Amino acid sequence: MEYGLQPYQLEPVRRDDFEVDDDVxxxxxxxxxxxxxxxxxxxxxxxxxxxxxxxxxxxxxxxxEIGNVVRKMNLGLEDELKCIVEHFEFEFVCLHPGVIRTALVARHDVRRNQLVDPIPNETFRLKAYRQFTYWVHDRLGKAIRRVIPACVVGRIRQEYPSDNGAYVGFKEADLQA
Structure with missing residues (x-):
């Protein structure tokens, strides 16, 4: 006879005749x-x-509210930051026009298409969002979208405002494409 731990010993048995009410x-x-x-x-x-x-x-x-952002805020910094936009790298990586333009040139080079000059604010803004996502999460992938914190969206929009005040906002990935 064997004693000790027995997995699932006290687990309830599933009944096949049990139905969940759709209203619930x-x-x-x-x-x-x-x-x-x-x-x-x-x-x-x-x-x-x-x-x-x-x-x-x-x-x-x-x-x-985002684990990777909190880790980035606390990584190797002596002072605790109140917001990720206060991080010393945020300004350089996500807002600096030279960095954003270089990232756009690299992306257009890989895709083998021409970059429009002058670059509109919308293009800078969208690339700044992507820069933030790479900076914090290290990667994106096909059909992987991440919500950007409202504080970051606001700061990027302040730097690269829409000409008409209209913004698209977050869209879920289209998994059928």
Whole structure:
């Protein structure tokens, strides 16, 4: 006779005749969506005090809510940062026109297409978003999109504003393409 740990010894047995009520699932999903919607109407979720209100709940994200961003803020720095936009590398990597332009030239060279000169703010802005994502997460991939913190989006938009004040915002990846 063998004694000791027995895996799954006290686990409930699954019944095949058990059905989940679709109304219960729908109610849980609705409640989760409502809990997220409150983010669009206030900035209580912002810990860095630099985030602005965003048009969708998913975009209402503070730099303190993303693990890789928090690690970047604390990596090798003596002073604790309140916001990732205060990081000494942020200005150089994500906002400096020379760095952004060089990254654009490299990307266009790889794709073998011509870079329009003068480069419009929209192009600089989109590349700055990508620069931030590479800087923090080290990589992107096909159909991999990451939400950028509202504080970062606001700072990049301040540096490279839209000509007409319209911005696209975060879009989920199209997995069918």
């Amino acid at each position: 699932i729908d109610n849980v999903q609705i409640r989760e969506e409502q809990e997220e919607e409150w983010r669009k109407y206030n900035k209580e979720w912002c810990e860095c005090q630099r985030c602005g209100l965003m048009p969708t709940a998913v975009e209402c994200l503070c730099c303190h």
